Amino acid sequence: METTMELTRDNIQQVVELSKQQLVALVFWAEQMPESTALLQTMEQLCATFRGQLQLASVNCETQLELASYFQIRSLPTTLLLSQGQPVDGFAGVQSREQILAILQKHLPAAWELKLNEAKAQLQKGDANAALALLKDAYAEEDSALVALPYAEACLLTGDLATAKTLLATIKLADQDGYYNSLVSQLDLAEKAADTPEIRALQQQLDAQPEDVETLQKLATALHQAHRDEEALELLFTPLSRDLTLGNGAVKQQLLTLLSALGQGNALASQYRRKLYSLLY
Structure with a gap:
């Protein structure tokens, strides 16, 4: 995906769908307003920093008046944040990089969530060792069942039965779902197989x-x-x-x-x- 998309009537639905996968920043700007072009540059730098987590979509209000009217833009520059197809935050006017970063971080995934998602992808590919390293780091930041269960799965796949057993013992009753029961059964079978x-x-x-x-x-x-x-x-x-x-x-x-x-x-x-x-x- 390109660093900056130019939002038009033709691709607005594409941007809405993209917001269901990652945060999208819509920046409404105009060439004749230098402060809005400066904000656009700051947002481009931030999006490059959070590549894969944040997509920038610029709206040139000199050529896309209809879109500016649709989003009820009253002043320039204006920035809207889209997530799951809906505006979730935003700000009008120029903000410092630090102020913008503080707003973005309320909606960007935490580091452990990124590691968890990557680990799940690695598990689907069959690379349990790569997943294990990511899950170990994620669990150090977030020791909930959300991380503990795939961490236990990676341990089972790599033969670390002791750690898998310890992790499964931490799962509270409310989180003991079908995934948990499947892992418990796998552990039981692995322990029996290990008793040669x-x-x-x-x-x-x-x-x-x-x-x-x-x-x-x-x-x-x-x-x-x-x-x-x-x-x-x-x-x-x-x-x-x-x-x-x-x-x-x-x-x-x-x-x-x-x-x-x-x-x-x-x-x-x-x-x-x-x-x-x-x-x-």
Whole structure:
């Protein structure tokens, strides 16, 4: 979409439809009024800043008198903001950039909403990893069900069952809709699939021989491969809290490797990294 549209009788319906997708600023101006051309330039700069969120449509009142009359414009310059096909705000005369920005921000989407919308688009494309990064940032700004549910979906798709479970536990009864129930069912299936015969056998073996370091390490690896990372981390950390040299340092090294695999931005990894450092220092 071009930065500035010239509003005419022929494209007015197009502009009205566009306002259902993003905020549209209608600037009524005239060449013979320098203050109105100055305002138009300021609005062009702001629209460039908010590209994709704000569309500028200029109305030259010297050639579009009928449109000026239709919108009942009494003075120039005048700016109207359209959303969902209707005027929602506006101002007459020249305003400073800061004043205009304050008016626009009442109607422009918040940063978290933009990230949420982009994340949903990424989920539809099948790119859960890209969606996950956006949703994590959005959730830090807005921890409502609106963000938590798609965040949980992205976690399920990327195998982070622990975070998905934590997120779903925060959803209040009023927000437990069909989407929520679907995610709960997906989590249940994923947890059952993660409880493999290999894990059960290793757990039984470790229960019978709690000091068997080799079995402990094999079980931690199997849990990690099943995306049960919180259990894997706790399994390794608990004996390390009693003996940092367990397995001649092999258990500590395995824990560090697992933390590295989870990455710096992983909340669970950060938690266990702090716990390990408290033992080391």
